[in-house]
Amino acid sequence: GIQVEQSPPDLILQEGANSTLRCNFSDSVNNLQWFHQNPWGQLINLFYIPSGTKQNGRLSATTVATERYSLLYISSSQTTDSGVYFCAVAAGNEKLTFGTGTRLTIIP
Amino acid sequence: GAGVSQSPSNKVTEKGKDVELRCDPISGHTALYWYRQSLGQGLEFLIYFQGNSAPDKSGLPSDRFSAERTGGSVSTLTIQRTQQEDSAVYLCASSLKLAGTDTQYFGPGTRLTVL
Numbered sequence: 001g002i003q004v005e006q007s008p009p010d011l012i013l014q015e016g017a018n019s020t021l022r023c024n025f026s027d028s029v030n031n032l033q034w035f036h037q038n039p040w041g042q043l044i045n046l047f048y049i050p051s052g053t054k055q056n057g058r059l060s061a062t063t064v065a066t067e068r069y070s071l072l073y074i075s076s077s078q079t080t081d082s083g084v085y086f087c088a089v090a091a092g093n094e095k096l097t098f099g100t101g102t103r104l105t106i107i108p
Numbered sequence: 109g110a111g112v113s114q115s116p117s118n119k120v121t122e123k124g125k126d127v128e129l130r131c132d133p134i135s136g137h138t139a140l141y142w143y144r145q146s147l148g149q150g151l152e153f154l155i156y157f158q159g160n161s162a163p164d165k166s167g168l169p170s171d172r173f174s175a176e177r178t179g180g181s182v183s184t185l186t187i188q189r190t191q192q193e194d195s196a197v198y199l200c201a202s203s204l205k206l207a208g209t210d211t212q213y214f215g216p217g218t219r220l221t222v223l
Contacts, residue, residue, distance in 0.1 A: 030210075031210050033211065033212065035214075040216075041145075041197060041216070041217055041219075042214070042216050042217075043199065043214040045211060045212075045213060045214075048209055048210070048211040086151065088151070090210075094139065094141070094156050094158065094164065094210075095141065095153035095156055095164065095166075095167065096141075096143070096153060096212060097153070098150060098151035098152075100150055101150075
């Protein structure tokens with residue numbers, strides 16, 4: 001099956017800093033989503049982005065499908081951005097395969 | 109409702125008992141998915157329902173796991189003769205399955221603890 005690798009596994013930043021999270025995948029995909037899992041365990045949709053670039057406030061994402069990677073950018077980090085960020089992909093079927101996540105900690 | 113809902117939020121059971129977990133998808137969403145999140149295995153797919161098609165059960169870890177979706181809406185995941193390794197957070201998601209977008213929206217999960 002498809003493999004999904006996320007980096008870095010852990011990231012600790014001061015409030016106000018910018019960050020880039022990476023997701024590499026091993027095959028062509030027809031679905032790629034970024035999620036934020038908050039401290040209560042809820043998976044919050046950030047982007048549906050199998051290709052191209054999207055922006056939503058301080059967050060943006062870019063997927064380069066031909067090179068099989070996606071990047072999530074967080075600018076001007078806030079403490080509420082802390083949590084685990086997951087990339088998940090689907091390749092020719094409906095089931096999402098998740099990466100192991102990046103744990104982001106924002107220090108005030 | 110506005111989002112996917114799941115019940116119960118927490119379930120503690122004894123090894124060998126059967127449990128039922130419920131998922132109410134977003135109204136109008138034709139696709140429904142079950143995943144689980146455990147410390148050792150991360151987030152993994154279990155089963156997928158789409159309309160009246162036969163479900164994709166390829167992620168179910170054993171024949172103790174089964175799921176049904178009644179009337180194209182509510183789904184129930186049943187685990188028979190629970191084992192300690194079944195302890196995990198069980199997540200349900202739904203999607204609208206429109207051309208050009210297939211965003212899956214997740215519920216808050218049911219935390220299952222098998223003693």
